[in-house]
Amino acid sequence: xxxxxxxxxxxxxxxxxxxxQRTARAAFYGLLVDYWExxxxxxxxxxxxxxxxxxxxxxxTKSTLTFLTFAAAFLGRPMGSVIFGHLAxxxxxxxxxxxxxxxxxxxxxxxxFLPGYEAVGIWGLAxxxxxxxxxxxxxxxxxxxxxxxxxxxxxxxxRGIVGGFIASAWPVSYVAxxxxxxxxxxxxxxxxxxxxxxxxxxxxxxxxxxxMAFVLFAYARKTAExxxxxxxxxxxxxxxxxxxxxxxxxxxxxxxxLGQVFLLMTGIWFAIQMLTVAPSGLLISYLxxxxxxxxxxxxxxxxxxxxxxxxxxxxxxxxxxRRTLIVCGILTGTVSVGCVIGxxxxxxxxxxxxxxxxxxxxxxxxxxxxxxx
Numbered sequence: 001x002x003x004x005x006x007x008x009x010x011x012x013x014x015x016x017x018x019x020x021q022r023t024a025r026a027a028f029y030g031l032l033v034d035y036w037e038x039x040x041x042x043x044x045x046x047x048x049x050x051x052x053x054x055x056x057x058x059x060x061t062k063s064t065l066t067f068l069t070f071a072a073a074f075l076g077r078p079m080g081s082v083i084f085g086h087l088a089x090x091x092x093x094x095x096x097x098x099x100x101x102x103x104x105x106x107x108x109x110x111x112x113f114l115p116g117y118e119a120v121g122i123w124g125l126a127x128x129x130x131x132x133x134x135x136x137x138x139x140x141x142x143x144x145x146x147x148x149x150x151x152x153x154x155x156x157x158x159r160g161i162v163g164g165f166i167a168s169a170w171p172v173s174y175v176a177x178x179x180x181x182x183x184x185x186x187x188x189x190x191x192x193x194x195x196x197x198x199x200x201x202x203x204x205x206x207x208x209x210x211x212m213a214f215v216l217f218a219y220a221r222k223t224a225e226x227x228x229x230x231x232x233x234x235x236x237x238x239x240x241x242x243x244x245x246x247x248x249x250x251x252x253x254x255x256x257x258l259g260q261v262f263l264l265m266t267g268i269w270f271a272i273q274m275l276t277v278a279p280s281g282l283l284i285s286y287l288x289x290x291x292x293x294x295x296x297x298x299x300x301x302x303x304x305x306x307x308x309x310x311x312x313x314x315x316x317x318x319x320x321x322r323r324t325l326i327v328c329g330i331l332t333g334t335v336s337v338g339c340v341i342g343x344x345x346x347x348x349x350x351x352x353x354x355x356x357x358x359x360x361x362x363x364x365x366x367x368x369x370x371x372x373x
């Protein structure tokens with residue numbers, strides 16, 4: 001049985017089908033590396049943040065600076081999306097992914113070799129923030145290159161499933177970096193600016209992240225360019241001679257679509273971060289729970305979250321993206337919020353930790369949703 005891809009008929013097992021599978025794996029792995037590097041400051045560097053700070057700072061200030069190392073990458077992502085999104089349209093999805101994977105690799109590699117406060121003072125932390133910002137720019141660029149490449153190379157009948165598969169890289173990455181950090185904290189002493197973990201143990205996850213980014217570079221180089229992009233390139237160049245693409249983006253139906261997608265993605269990111277990342281700090285800082293217990297609880301939630309992305313991707317393919325997003329939005333505003341309240345009330349009233357963690361997988365699963373492509 002034949003299938004039609006980008007206007008031509010291909011048989012299963014041919015180069016076109018293999019190319020679609022390869023680009024989907026590249027996008028999955030790219031998002032895996034992306035989230036690995038996003039979570040490094042919170043999970044891996046968090047226990048060693050004293051290495052970059054003076055010992056006289058109060059705990060609240062240290063927590064704020066730790067959060068800034070996490071937020072710096074998110075500040076860079078939209079800039080990278082704008083810069084490299086344009087390049088992905090003009091130079092190609094594959095080429096943009098290749099360039100950004102190299103940038104991701106070098107920025108995280110340089111963080112791994114930064115000196116601490118005792119050697120260079122506050123400039124060490126300034127270097128972390130700057131490199132995290134630059135890394136975020138390349139992360140945003142990688143996402144805008146690899147994801148369109150995968151979705152444009154996928155068959156229309158499988159794009160929902162491919163989108164869910166790509167999005168499932170997030171919980172996989174979170175579990176992986178958390179497990180590695182948990183092992184390193186146990187093996188190497190931690191708790192002070194001069195401990196083995198604070199001095200060099202935290203650098204291991206950063207070095208692994210750099211290697212992962214360079215592997216992505218090698219893998220992306222071997223992927224084929226999007227046929228849909230190549231087919232429209234000449235048409236876009238001709239259109240660019242008569243009107244400005246940027247001006248057209250902010251006019252008519254294009255502006256409406258841009259506003260809808262921007263609002264949707266902003267809400268998705270805000271909901272996910274508030275329901276999955278923020279509660280861990282809340283449990284440790286305000287309810288004074290063991291960080292080890294919280295880590296294992298969040299790990300369990302992300303194990304449940306992985307198949308939820310796959311299921312929602314299949315649901316979106318079967319019933320439509322719009323309907324799936326509406327259902328997930330309703331569940332996020334009801335079930336997820338209710339689970340957070342139930343978790344906090346259980347712990348606040350002295351209830352058992354395991355009972356509170358029962359709410360965690362439910363809120364994470366409700367907040368998850370497939371890639372809306």
